[in-house]
Amino acid sequence: MKISDKYSFYDENDIKIVNEIIKGKKLSGTSDYITRYEKKLASFFESKYAIAVSSGTSAIQVALYALGVRSGDFVIIPSTAPSMSIVSIIELGAKPIFCDTNENDFGLDLNDLEKLLSSKVKAVIEVPMWGYPTNVLKLKKYLKKYKVPLLLDLAQAHGTKINEKYLSYYADISCFSTHDRKILATGEGGFCLTDKKNLYEKMQSYIKFGNMNGVDFGLNFKLGSMQAGVGINRIKLIPKQLKERSKNANYLLKRINNKKIKEFQIVKNGSPNYYTLLLTVNNSKCKEFIDYLDKNGIPSDIKRYSFKVLYKYPLFKKYSRNCKNSDKLSKNITTIPVHPGLKRKELDYIINIINNYKIDE
Numbered sequence: 216m217k218i219s220d221k222y223s224f225y226d227e228n229d230i231k232i233v234n235e236i237i238k239g240k241k242l243s244g245t246s247d248y249i250t251r252y253e254k255k256l257a258s259f260f261e262s263k264y265a266i267a268v269s270s271g272t273s274a275i276q277v278a279l280y281a282l283g284v285r286s287g288d289f290v291i292i293p294s295t296a297p298s299m300s301i302v303s304i305i306e307l308g309a310k311p312i313f314c315d316t317n318e319n320d321f322g323l324d325l326n327d328l329e330k331l332l333s334s335k336v337k338a339v340i341e342v343p344m345w346g347y348p349t350n351v352l353k354l355k356k357y358l359k360k361y362k363v364p365l366l367l368d369l370a371q372a373h374g375t376k377i378n379e380k381y382l383s384y385y386a387d388i389s390c391f392s393t394h395d396r397k398i399l400a401t402g403e404g405g406f407c408l409t410d411k412k413n414l415y416e417k418m419q420s421y422i423k424f425g426n427m428n429g430v431d432f433g434l435n436f437k438l439g440s441m442q443a444g445v446g447i448n449r450i451k452l453i454p455k456q457l458k459e460r461s462k463n464a465n466y467l468l469k470r471i472n473n474k475k476i477k478e479f480q481i482v483k484n485g486s487p488n489y490y491t492l493l494l495t496v497n498n499s500k501c502k503e504f505i506d507y508l509d510k511n512g513i514p515s516d517i518k519r520y521s522f523k524v525l526y527k528y529p530l531f532k533k534y535s536r537n538c539k540n541s542d543k544l545s546k547n548i549t550t551i552p553v554h555p556g557l558k559r560k561e562l563d564y565i566i567n568i569i570n571n572y573k574i575d576e
């Protein structure tokens with residue numbers, strides 16, 4: 216059996232709204248549909264302001280720029296982040312500094328963070344990978360002492376909560392992607408959330424050539440109207456999707472029966488969005504386990520993206536640090552698809568394949 220790791224669907228109303236937008240003959244990123252989309256995003260994610268942008272990567276660049284990150288500044292980022300989280304730091308001429316994560320979650324290790332903070336650090340980024348929550352509340356409190364802003368890369372974490380609140384509640388700015396593989400999918404696209412009016416205004420200006428006032432610098436990171444239309448329609452489909460993902464994950468977890476394999480640790484009071492199910496393989500044979508799953512048609516993001524600490528890639532080697540927890544964490548996990556496109560018999564197949572694997576030391 217071949218299990219797909221991509222959730223593909225379309226909704227009749229996607230076509231209806233795109234049709235309406237095309238007939239309205241205003242397709243650019245300054246149409247009323249953009250404002251409508253932004254209002255819906257802000258309301259759904261319980262934030263004061265939302266800004267629609269062309270991708271998740273541009274969302275991060277826009278956010279960093281608004282937070283004042285310029286050439287020569289430092290930005291702290293977990294070493295378990297994907298390359299998409301770091302490239303904007305480099306593009307702005309700033310220097311990324313890798314921070315270790317906790318032993319059992321993707322949250323920044325505050326002991327390591329303490330060593331890295333200085334007056335040159337203009338922002339700290341946290342990236343809750345695969346939608347598994349980090350203790351952003353604790354991090355926010357900690358950063359407040361140092362007056363350093365917190366940027367959350369929530370590209371994989373639409374709907375992830377801690378203490379019953381979306382993670383974005385605790386950030387100065389949160390960045391999301393709406394790429395085709397993400398939980399809210401518009402093909403390409405992204406958005407930023409913030410509660411702060413001054414940051415909102417800076418971001419709105421930056422994505423529109425600095426409002427072309429000849430004073431403020433800016434680029435073009437606007438989202439097109441047709442993609443906003445798809446987004447407008449699909450926001451309301453998120454809760455049902457999250458529910459089905461959670462149901463599938465729980466179905467698997469109840470039936471996976473292997474002492475060496477358990478769910479990735481969920482931080483206290485956190486609830487993941489089940490972008491994927493993440494398993495911890497308590498054994499040095501994790502890589503072999505992933506290959507076994509792959510051979511049996513069950514894909515893993517770890518293999519697909521050859522996931523490892525980011526400073527091990529040639530492109531980022533010059534920012535290398537020794538992040539022990541991140542390194543260990545990244546070697547002991549695998550993702551399992553739990554999206555709503557999976558049928559009962561596919562879930563049963565996954566359980567069967569996992570339970571038939573003999574792991575011994």
Ligand SMILES: *Cc1c(COP(=O)(O)O)cnc(C)c1O
Pocket residue numbers: 270271272273297299300342368369370371391392393394403404405
């Ligand atoms: C997908 C993703 C991005 C980039 O989003 P794009 O829309 O593809 O530019 C950034 N960070 C993380 C964690 C992602 O998963």
